Amino acid sequence: MGRRSDHSRAELEELILAEAHALMAEVGFARFSAREVAKRIGYSIGTIYNVFGSLDRLVLAVNSRTFIAWAGLVRARLDAAGADRVAALVEAYFDFAEANPNLWMAIYDHRLPPDAPFPEGYFRQRAELTGLVEAEIAAILLPAKIGTAAALARSLVAMVHGHCVFALNGTFALLGETDARGAALARAREVLAAQ
Amino acid sequence: MGRRSDHSRAELEELILAEAHALMAEVGFARFSAREVAKRIGYSIGTIYNVFGSLDRLVLAVNSRTFIAWAGLVRARLDAAGADRVAALVEAYFDFAEANPNLWMAIYDHRLPPDAPFPEGYFRQRAELTGLVEAEIAAILLPAKIGTAAALARSLVAMVHGHCVFALNGTFALLGETDARGAALARAREVLAAQ
DNA sequence: TTCTTATATTGAACACCGCTCATTTATGTG
DNA sequence: CACATAAATGAGCGGTGTTCAATATAAGAA
Structure with missing residues (x-):
């Protein structure tokens, strides 16, 4: 059937995705290219497009993989956490982002064309991370205020995200800030204490 | 001297920059191109590079202009503010970003190569916005805690920034959040009350 | 006026990019 | 063997950033 190797379609998809993920980690979103992925796995550019259809969808797949790893780390840290x-x-939020800056930033660097709808499973993935936070918030809140847990979780994630963005893009360093995670954690504590 | 019109060098720089700024507002960072700027002002691509040297520096100039307008709005709102x-x-932070999403996001979408140093005046510009916030924080804080105003200002800006990013990139919409600025303001109030 | 000089401006050329699709290659089947 | 089916190719298209020898023009000198 024209296979030049013994790769099944699923294996080929995995081969491409793994190399794409590695390239993204290495060079970041701005220098990522489908042609370079093809070159590195020894396939032609056409094969990438046969399997993934467009650069957008390949990047989406890369970012999805990153997101799964990230959520996995957060969950593991939570399972191992004390009080x-x-x-x-x-800590888990920052640790992942700082250990994989190019991968983490690619999640937010990439934007699909304004008309394109969110792909299947996109919402579920994002909601998983927020969901972990929401569960922890709900456990802390007074019973009367549990209804606000979801909104508060989104807000706290945004807050930590802002600190993480500034830590990775150099804004904090430029302004003399050296302890982004400490600041984020302090703010989170103050916000939670106020509920 | 080979001028094809009566533009002085400074006027030509302004002509290019104005058109580049307009293009960035129209199409955003991902679709921005020096060639399109050249086409729109009726000059050749070479002229753009004679004046700005590289795409990086042109984008930097565009973002600098955006930043000045943004800081100007914040300052004006502060001057007109009540208690x-x-x-x-x-409100000023969000209003500018939501009124000029492509321009605002371009500030953070663009990253200079890791080895390249920050250009002249880069720090001063960023520090201006943070400085405005710092002055307001310092006016609120107890005298004994004024030394923490700078760090707290950076942290609060990061916090609002995170909310603004999620509002513009669709993360909040995906998660069902509709009042990003309200959430940001509520967090800011809680944090300040805790100091 | 004409000539010279300095500079503003050009745009073809190069190496890359995303993307398409007619063509080739290889396999399993009858 | 021949046929059908699917995998894989890569030249070609229109775009990008960037360079730089060549050109065009204005100002000053003779």
């Missing part, structure tokens, strides 16, 4: 679960969440 | 100056800051 201070909020600290565990913040 | 609730924190609300004025948050």
